[in-house]
Amino acid sequence: MHCRPDTETEEDNTTYFRQQKKTKSKSHTRCVIGVFPEAVRKADPVAWFGPAIILALFLIACEKEFPEERTPAPELSVARLTTTTTEFSALFSWNMDGEVSACGIVWGENENPTLENNDGATIDDPGAGSFSSSLDGLVPGRTYFVRTYIIIENDTIYSEQIKFTPTGLPEVITRDVTRITSVSAVSGAIIEDQGGATVTELGLVWGVGEKPTVTRNEGKIINSDGAAEFTARIQGLKSDTRYYLRAFATNEAGTSYGNQLSFITSILAADIDGNVYTTVIIGEQEWMVENLRVSRYSNGDPIPGDPADPEWQKSGETRLGSIKVYPHAEVPGLDNKIEVLDAYGALYNWHAVNDGRGLCPTGWRVPDNDDWKVLVDYLGGPETAGGKLKSAATDPASHPRWDKPNNDATNESGFTALPGGSRTSEGNFGLAGYHGYWWSATEINIFGAADITIGSRNGNVISSIGNKMNSYSVRCMRDRD
Structure with a gap:
């Protein structure tokens, strides 16, 4: 042998x-x-x-x-994927003479990267036949190929490649806060970039502390339709309170947040009768969202309103203020005076508006022509502002509502203008459901004062002059501090 x-x-x-x-x-x-x-x-x-x-x-x-030789066999496994770093671990074994002088990872956007042709490489300590390595500077959503390598003497051995796409956190924008009332506001979120993975949750978080999160907040809304953007009403807020708001988006890499916004809710306005009115902030002004329904002046004196009241009957001669409620029999779906008041408020002649005892709650006033002009201009001018002021509720919706067609109504401003109709100086009621009329505090002449009209057929705002003895709706407002 x-x-x-x-x-x-x-x-x-x-x-x-x-x-x-x-x-x-x-x-x-x-x-x-x-x-x-x-x-x-x-x-x-x-x-x-x-x-x-x-x-x-x-x-x-x-x-x-003389044991049988085995070819080195690195085994590559993905340990963790994060926003811009991918961590790999490798385990390899060999049974041949010669020490492992180097090992690591090579990667690139081209297949089968090598030490000579790659977008990045690491040199790691082989330790006891294994090592881990992190890839930095990756672009989320971009596809990469990665291999481990070991060098034994002058021989470089590569593993099979792995193809992967790192996931990044999504990018999201918080929509501007609008229609801020004493109890609610409107905002939303827009996904700018999904981060290379499907966004599984998109929503809003808010609270009285800065930088609210999905686990630390006073309220959260999640959009459930899977759209890349949404708008929602934030409800259950406290009046006259500062809130902080952020949009958020979640994918498999985690949760990211949009720009933080802050806003202060408006105050609740309460009249002398105890009626409480929701209010809305529009630009630098704060308006009631409901038509006034108080029956007394701010000093407690009653406003004449009963046709049998001699003071009310001679109001045309003595220029006394008066109040009237639209007849419920002429408003289908409402059964009594209280329901009409709750839905559309009361109707007042201009003398009640101009009475020195005060019609609006303390700190509030009846707007004059300049106030109305600021509001209308802020909403784009008289040709379009009416649609942004009108409630979008339309028959057959429940009261309060507009009769059809209620064209161009969006209520984008949150003002929620309602068609309370009017009462003429002759005592005739009309146009409830079709027109809303509101007094201005501006007197035009001995017989007339300025008013504002919005109708069901279009989105216009009409400024005109009304007979002081006519009875219209009243909205109170105040300037923001």
Whole structure:
């Protein structure tokens, strides 16, 4: 028996051992059984049994002394994906002479990156046959290919590549806060970038403390329709309170927040009768969202309103203020005076508006022409402001509502103009559901004062002059501090 180098060829009549040499590593000797001579195999078994035993023992000794070589096999696994960093871990094993001199990760946007052709590489400590490595500066949503490598002496060995797309946090914008009332406001969110993954939640969070989060807030709204943007009404707020608001968006990488906005809710206005009115902030002004329904002046004196009241009957001569409620029999769906008052408020002549005892709650006033002009101009002018002021509720919706067609109504401002109709100086009621009339505090002449009209057929605001003895709705307002 003898060992021969790899260059020898196998012969049928010989028994030999092959010496193998691994390229770029130290040689090992592996004993491989060849072929027994034909004569020996055909002879008496006793003749070749002894040599066979010796050969078998020799082979066992060879295998113990010269273990079989195994090719290094790095195993690549993704440990964690974050916004701009991807952390990989690698485990590898080998059974050959030569130390691992270097190991690490190579990556790039092209397939099968190498140490010579990549967008990035790391050099890591091989340790005890494993290492971990982080890839920095990745662009969320972009596809990369990554491989581990090990260097044994001068031989570089790569793993199979992995294809992956890192996920980033989504980018979201908080919509401006509008229609701020004493108890509510309107805002929303817009997704600018999903971060390379599906946004699973989009919403708003708010609170009295800065930077509210999805776990620390006083209120949260989640958009449920899956759209990339939405607008919603924030409700349940406290009056005259500063709130902080942020949009948020969540994907598999986590939750991000939009720009923080702050706003102060308007105050609740209460008249001397105890009626409480919701209010809304429009620009630098604060307006009641409901028509006035108080029955007394601010000093407690009653406003004449009963046709049998002599003071009311002679109000045209003495210029006394008066109040009247639109007849419920002429408003289908309402059964009594209280329901009409709650839905559309009361109707007042201009003398009640101008009475020095005060019609509006303390701190509030009846707007003059300049106040109305500021409001209308803020909403785009008289050709379009009416639609932004009108309630969008339209028959057959429940009261309060507009009769059809209620064209161009969006109530974008939150003013919620309602069609309370009017009463003429002759005592005739009309146009409830179709027109809303509101007094201005501005006197035009001895017989007339300025008023504002909004109708169901279009989105216009009409400024005109009304007879002081006519009875119209009243909205109170105040300037923001």
